[in-house]
Amino acid sequence: xxxxxxxxxxxxxxxxxxxxxxxxxxxxxxxxxxxxxxxxxxxxxxxxxxxxxxxxxxxxxxxxxxxxxxxxxxxxxxxxxxxx
Numbered sequence: 001x002x003x004x005x006x007x008x009x010x011x012x013x014x015x016x017x018x019x020x021x022x023x024x025x026x027x028x029x030x031x032x033x034x035x036x037x038x039x040x041x042x043x044x045x046x047x048x049x050x051x052x053x054x055x056x057x058x059x060x061x062x063x064x065x066x067x068x069x070x071x072x073x074x075x076x077x078x079x080x081x082x083x084x
């Protein structure tokens with residue numbers, strides 16, 4: 001098991017509120033499955049970060065790409081394995 005930091009760069013701020021609840025519901029589901037370590041927005045409004053718990057980079061990529069913010073193009077995904 002490893003940690004993966006998904007940096008979600010804001011791409012379409014005008015759609016942020018439209019998909020916010022879908023994004024949060026998705027993360028709540030992952031948290032209940034033990035797939036989420038931490039999450040939160042950047043205070044400057046430029047996006048946010050989600051830290052996933054996954055066995056592989058491929059698994060983390062799949063989790064991150066299924067986030068409604070990423071699927072709908074609201075945020076651009078940048079994913080890195082995180083050494084903690």
